[in-house]
Amino acid sequence: MTSLSSPPGQPVVRLSSPPEIVRAIPQFLGFHPTASVVVLGLAGPELRLRMTLRIDLPEPGLERPAAEEVALRLAAEHVSACVVVLFTAPPADVSPAADPPADESPADVSPAADSPADEAGGPPPEEPEPVVGEGRAGMRGASAAFAVQAALGDAGLDVRELLRTEDGRWWSYTCERSCCPPDGLPLGSGPTTLLEVLRVAAGRPVFSDRSAMVGSVERKPGEPTDALEAELRARTEQMAGEARAAQAARDLAAIQGRLTRDAARPAGRTDDEDRYDDRTVAMVAVALQNVSVRDASFAWTGGPLADAATALWRELVRRVPPPYAAAPATLLAVSAYREGDGVLADTYLRRALRDDPEYRMADLVLTSLENGFHPTEVESALGLSRPPVHGPHGQGPKSGTVPKSRAGTDARRRASGTDAR
Numbered sequence: 001m002t003s004l005s006s007p008p009g010q011p012v013v014r015l016s017s018p019p020e021i022v023r024a025i026p027q028f029l030g031f032h033p034t035a036s037v038v039v040l041g042l043a044g045p046e047l048r049l050r051m052t053l054r055i056d057l058p059e060p061g062l063e064r065p066a067a068e069e070v071a072l073r074l075a076a077e078h079v080s081a082c083v084v085v086l087f088t089a090p091p092a093d094v095s096p097a098a099d100p101p102a103d104e105s106p107a108d109v110s111p112a113a114d115s116p117a118d119e120a121g122g123p124p125p126e127e128p129e130p131v132v133g134e135g136r137a138g139m140r141g142a143s144a145a146f147a148v149q150a151a152l153g154d155a156g157l158d159v160r161e162l163l164r165t166e167d168g169r170w171w172s173y174t175c176e177r178s179c180c181p182p183d184g185l186p187l188g189s190g191p192t193t194l195l196e197v198l199r200v201a202a203g204r205p206v207f208s209d210r211s212a213m214v215g216s217v218e219r220k221p222g223e224p225t226d227a228l229e230a231e232l233r234a235r236t237e238q239m240a241g242e243a244r245a246a247q248a249a250r251d252l253a254a255i256q257g258r259l260t261r262d263a264a265r266p267a268g269r270t271d272d273e274d275r276y277d278d279r280t281v282a283m284v285a286v287a288l289q290n291v292s293v294r295d296a297s298f299a300w301t302g303g304p305l306a307d308a309a310t311a312l313w314r315e316l317v318r319r320v321p322p323p324y325a326a327a328p329a330t331l332l333a334v335s336a337y338r339e340g341d342g343v344l345a346d347t348y349l350r351r352a353l354r355d356d357p358e359y360r361m362a363d364l365v366l367t368s369l370e371n372g373f374h375p376t377e378v379e380s381a382l383g384l385s386r387p388p389v390h391g392p393h394g395q396g397p398k399s400g401t402v403p404k405s406r407a408g409t410d411a412r413r414r415a416s417g418t419d420a421r
Contacts, residue, residue, distance in 0.1 A: 013195050018172070019187045022085055022165045027195040028052040030343045031207040036087045037144060039070055039152075041079035042160070051077045054343075057086065063144045067151035074157060076372055081158040084148050086141040088166045136173055136182065139164060145173045204341065213344070217329070217351045223319045231282035232324070244290055251287035252296055255312075258284075259300060262308035276315045284312065285320045288327035294361070301335035310335055317348075323356035330362045337369060337378065345369055 015021045021040070026032045028040075033054055041051035053073055058066040074082060136142065141164055149159050162173040169184035199206060207213040224232075239247055262275065287293045300309035313328035313335075320328075329352035336344040346369060352362035368378045 013193065018161060018163050018170050019185075019190065021083055021161070022163065022170055022187055023190055024193065024195055025052070025085060026206050027193070027199055029054060030204065030341060031210050031213045033087045034209055035089060037066075037070070037148060038085045038087065039074060039148065040083040040085075041074045041077055042081040042083070043077075043079045047081055047160075050079050057088065057141065058144050058147075060143070063147035064151070066144070067147035070148055071151035071155040071157070073372070074152065075155045079157060081160050082152055083161040084145065084152070084159060084163065085161075086145050086164045088141045088164055090140075090166070136171070136176065139171060139173060140166070142173060149173075204344075213347055214351075217317060217332075217347055219320075219325070220318045224321045225278070228278045228281060228319060229321065231278045232285060232320070235282045235286045239286065244292065247287070248290050248292040248296070251283070251290065251293050255284060255287065255293075255297070256305075259305040259308040259312065262311065263305050276312065281316060281319055285316055285324040285328075288316075288331075289324070294327045294331070297331055298334055301331060302338055306335060317351065323359070326352040326356035326359040326362060329355065330359070330365060333362070333365055333369075334378070337365075342369060 013024075015024055025038050025040075028049075029038070029052060035057040036054050037057055038052065038054045040049055041053065042048065043050040051074065053070060055066055055070060137146070139145075145162055145164065149162055152159050164171045164173060165187065166184075168187050170187055171182075171184045172180040196206075207216065258280070288297065297309070300306060310332065313332045316328040317325045317332065329348045333345040333348035333352065336342070336348060346366070349362050349366040349369065352359055353366070356362075364381075365378060368381065373381070
């Protein structure tokens with residue numbers, strides 16, 4: 001059975017069975033996937049997890065092009081082996097209890113197969129196209145599974161497992177021994193894993209699905225308030241006519257001072273909204289419209305002030321009107337990217353582009369993410385700078401150590417990881 005372990009320099013998490021691998025995938029992605037193909041890319045002699053990639057389950061007839069795109073992305077990451085897991089669901093008008101045994105159901109069961117006309121003795125549905133592949137070719141999702149397996153094989157990648165999961169059970173598309181019965185096996189709940197502990201410790205929840213993750217970065221109901229919009233107008237008018245270089249120096253010093261105070265707050269304090277009054281939010285939102293301030297602020301996506309900066313950028317994204325959220329959303333994307341969370345980075349970048357479709361920085365970072373660039377390559381390519389020296393000690397914020405990245409389509413590089421789309 002395939003065994004996956006953590007990247008070097010990180011706590012070792014070994015996944016040695018299909019149930020462990022399937023249960024771990026939401027921890028890698030940050031949400032519970034549905035109707036998806038997820039591929040874990042492995043590299044090195046110990047088959048360490050390098051990349052987690054998710055795509056929507058392809059529509060019938062589009063399996064091969066989707067599979068070739070998956071293979072192209074993984075080959076570019078120099079992985080040597082893969083585990084493929086399909087997350088499927090019963091057709092809308094078929095209850096899980098009525099789902100036929102996996103080796104007897106037609107490939108990618110269509111609701112028409114259980115239509116009233118069929119039950120009443122009407123003409124039988126057309127026979128499905130035969131699925132080319134080995135093992136249980138009649139299982140739901142088999143055409144996509146075997147297309148991905150073939151494309152990965154053509155790219156020289158070894159597919160160690162080809163699995164399907166649905167309604168708390170798992171199946172193997174290729175194993176027909178008694179250990180993999182045709183009606184599947186329960187996933188079980190399993191004990192709390194180190195992966196779960198690490199996510200909780202980092203304050204990174206696992207969302208119920210991708211739409212819940214997207215919802216978490218949207219503007220709060222009732223925002224922006226009239227009071228906040230008034231502060232934004234006042235701040236903009238106050239800065240009119242002032243030299244942009246002078247504005248940038250003053251605003252960077254003010255933001256750094258704020259982040260330093262926030263970083264010094266006792267652990268466990270959760271009264272973020274009390275911290276960020278309308279005047280503070282307006283000051284930072286307007287300041288980030290200055291490209292010099294925004295570019296310098298990328299340094300706070302790492303280092304000792306990163307957590308405080310993340311909290312501040314999140315507050316802006318959830319409260320300010322367009323186009324003010326584009327800059328903090330892009331900062332949050334780079335922060336997530338540097339931590340290897342490409343799924344969240346992708347989500348923030350798309351949020352930025354919804355706020356301002358012409359926001360070039362978000363578009364550039366998204367393109368880099370989708371092409372699997374390492375975070376340090378992104379920083380270098382975009383010319384991201386650190387804030388100028390401020391304060392009595394002559395110290396600006398430091399980037400800190402940049403971890404190896406992960407990138408994605410719902411791709412996510414682990415340790416390299418990413419969810420790109």
